[in-house]
Amino acid sequence: MPRFSHAVWDDGVDVRITTVDTLVEEHGEPDFIKIDVEGYDKYVIAGMTRKYGDSLLFEFVSERSEDAIKCVKKLSSIGYTKFKVDHKCGFSNFPMDIDDMIENLSKNMKVGAWGNITAS
DSSP states (O other), X not given: OGGGTTOOOOOOOOOOOOOHHHHHHHHOOOSEEEEOOTTOHHHHHHTOOSOOSSEEEEEEEGGGHHHHHHHHHHHXXXXXXXXXXXXXXXXXXXXXXXXXXXXXXXXXXXXXXXXXXXXX
């Protein structure tokens, strides 16, 4: 990842982890979920067992577009049907179905693009 090639992450930090399913069980179902976990979005989403609320937002970077594709596929498999990008990445920011979103993430994204994908 050229944009991050200068970065050195060699310190560890212990954090408590949980799942979205457990959070919903403990606190109730949200209308909206924002996932902001600095590159670990695919792990959070992989642990979800169903759609929650009206929409969910997660971050992506072009250097890891394959992770964004995995997230979109998983979200589609649990009931999310429309996907929208909120940043100019070289393709439309209008709501798309799963096939259009995957095509755009794999073929049309500008190098260095980043932003959020909202699934509903």
